Amino acid sequence: DYADVLSSDYQIDRKQIHMIESLGNGQFGEVYRGILKTDQQLEINIAIKTCKTQDAATTEAFLEEAYVMQKFDHPHIIKLIGVCTEQPVLLIMELARLGELRSYLVANRSDFDVITLVLYCEQLASALAYLESKKFVHRDIAARNVLVSNHESVKLADFGLSRQLKVDNSYYKASKGKLPIKWMAPESINFRRFTHLSDVWMFAVCMWEILTMGRKPFQGVANTDVIDQIENGIRLPLPGVYCPKRLFDLLQECWSYEPTNRPSFLQIESCLKSILNEERLN
Ligand code: ADP
Numbered sequence: 001d002y003a004d005v006l007s008s009d010y011q012i013d014r015k016q017i018h019m020i021e022s023l024g025n026g027q028f029g030e031v032y033r034g035i036l037k038t039d040q041q042l043e044i045n046i047a048i049k050t051c052k053t054q055d056a057a058t059t060e061a062f063l064e065e066a067y068v069m070q071k072f073d074h075p076h077i078i079k080l081i082g083v084c085t086e087q088p089v090l091l092i093m094e095l096a097r098l099g100e101l102r103s104y105l106v107a108n109r110s111d112f113d114v115i116t117l118v119l120y121c122e123q124l125a126s127a128l129a130y131l132e133s134k135k136f137v138h139r140d141i142a143a144r145n146v147l148v149s150n151h152e153s154v155k156l157a158d159f160g161l162s163r164q165l166k167v168d169n170s171y172y173k174a175s176k177g178k179l180p181i182k183w184m185a186p187e188s189i190n191f192r193r194f195t196h197l198s199d200v201w202m203f204a205v206c207m208w209e210i211l212t213m214g215r216k217p218f219q220g221v222a223n224t225d226v227i228d229q230i231e232n233g234i235r236l237p238l239p240g241v242y243c244p245k246r247l248f249d250l251l252q253e254c255w256s257y258e259p260t261n262r263p264s265f266l267q268i269e270s271c272l273k274s275i276l277n278e279e280r281l282n
Helices: 056-069 101-107 114-133 186-191 196-211 223-231 245-254 265-281
Strands: 017-025 030-037 043-050 080-084 090-094 146-150 153-156
Touching (some): 056 090, 114 153, 114 196, 114 265, 186 196, 186 223, 196 245, 245 265
């Protein structure tokens, strides 16, 4: 029961929470912007996830994200602030003031320089290298799951799909449900095999979304045709003038058909740091 295994430090008194406005609809219910008043009379901006269905199984599934998130402490991963485990159950998270990355990119297309785009990639790579060190596969890395705190900082969110890997079992075998085919590595599509190296493939698709400032991968292509294209060696095109050559080469490496030919997140992070330094000198 997740309500019991969530650390007691995370329990929040509902009276401290003030909802302000709806931010949108999540998988389980409405997400709100609000304020948390601490015992020291501090006011913290928060995002509040609600769960519209209140049966035991749904509540468990909803709380699982909090259970996963409480294990992480990284500047580019949305932090769990707390939970209200009595019905209606609430998840309280750090607020990303500027919302979803994809819409932020699309809305501010003319304002972006390549340095900021590469910076976002580097921040996410550091978050993913951290998750890799914690033996976590995210399984749903995409721009739609990245939030913007301020123009210089993005954060990874949405741990609803992530799974901790067993020590003796380096991949997670997904059973059912809707899968984000256009972001997925071939071994994930074909065998439902999810590893750190399939996360690397997904992250390269996410970097492509960032570098194209919010284009959708394989737009207009049917899911069944995407796997055919991948099998035939076809990959997403050069994301335009904003992509340094070295970064495009990195994307290609991440899209190696054979997982072991892909770089690790640590390697990706250090490569992105070097590209960033190079761009800053230009
Ligand atoms: P779910 O993962 O349950 O489907 P989402 O995480 O997609 O829900 O949240 C739904 C909406 O709430 C999205 O539009 C997202 O932008 C917004 N949102 C979620 N978490 C935050 C947060 N921490 N800060 C700001 N906005 C958030």
